Amino acid sequence: MADIVIIGSGNLATHLSKGMKLAGHKIRQVYSRDRQHALSLAMAVDAEAITSLDEVTLNAELYLISVSDNAIGQVIAGLPRDLQGIVAHTSGSTPLDVFRGQPWAYGVFYPLQTFSKTKSVDFKQIPMAIEGQNESVTEQIKAWAITLSDRVFICDSKQRLALHVAAVFACNFSNHLYAVAEKLLIQNDLSYDLIKPLIWETAQKAMIFSPSEVQTGPAVRNDHQTMQKHLLFLKENSDLAALYETISQLITKRT
């Protein structure tokens, strides 16, 4: 079990620190520039709240940088030079070499999941992509990661970026399509609830089958008549009509 410092107080920092605490680790400190955020998360995980990187304790075992990607560089530059433990970021799209030239041992600890403040998650099922600057660091990070998740795997920075991009398509973009459906239903005096079973069934199919092999709908059938009806229906929503055409073409081309 590790002594951990959490740098950050957003959704991921919150879920990670609660998850690590539940897994038996000790959260020593929580850092946020915003005192209120630091205090609130620190209280929840029984840690000290700090608002300056100078206050970071030197003798923790793991420093988890869980801030927005744009702020990782700043945090790295601001951390004390003489930290004893391993410093790891939790970002999908930031390569390991963001740490290059730093005096500490370093790595990556990336949970492939979407986190929101209002919904708890079961880390056991969350794939955890880890990377270390060398084998012994990788092994140490792995040992901590498996206390949290049953699905820990080692991957390099390019693969992690692929995962992150794939996640944007499968998660963020799918959610936007749900939101488009919601908007169309509400515009037509229909309840968003009506579409839920379909969303559910589609996701469930993706658990069992290869999505590329179970594609349905007018585009994969090359049913131009139906697509024309849909485009006509969307004529007042030119953005959505364009999106409809773009995705339909990709489906037809099987891209």
Next chain:
Amino acid sequence: MADIVIIGSGNLATHLSKGMKLAGHKIRQVYSRDRQHALSLAMAVDAEAITSLDEVTLNAELYLISVSDNAIGQVIAGLPRDLQGIVAHTSGSTPLDVFRGQPWAYGVFYPLQTFSKTKSVDFKQIPMAIEGQNESVTEQIKAWAITLSDRVFICDSKQRLALHVAAVFACNFSNHLYAVAEKLLIQNDLSYDLIKPLIWETAQKAMIFSPSEVQTGPAVRNDHQTMQKHLLFLKENSDLAALYETISQLITKRT
């Protein structure tokens, strides 16, 4: 309980006839131009197989036209003029007035779900959009529909088209995004399985929250640095890069 003739033998016709039989109705006949298809479904639901519309029995109570949208007109033209029962199609994007001028009572019986041959579905949870040429026909169709589903509702043809378009976005297009993720993972020697918990969580969130209110990812955060990294990663896949930009812009604009 009704005596039913099923016109068609595709996925929807198959699931509907099995569902109606399970609900206690009698499937009298199954029509398909393809003898083998007609026989195979007819056998499964204990019905007579027919391959010509001239053979359709005149005294059933419900004639369900469950063929591809493009073929509905032909089927209507080919059905005997002197049918006794109600003729209904099962299409989301075909208006009720496709029946205008026909001698029979007519309506629509549209289950909002995606069907595949290999996966059974629970009709009880499937929203069923119905429409009839007048109130008494609507009431009769509704009475049959509620034997199948707990979520029957009446809507007009324009609303049904909205449902169908919404379903294409939320279901067909989401599935395509899953397929994009699958492709990116495989291209990078990663298992498609890795993304499944994320797909699942995203769909689960859509059951509880309004999708437009729980959008996550770089686009909604206006995180240009991450989006640029992703676009660079996609530079060999120009179609996917274009799709990435299109959807990200819509999310940023909150369209």
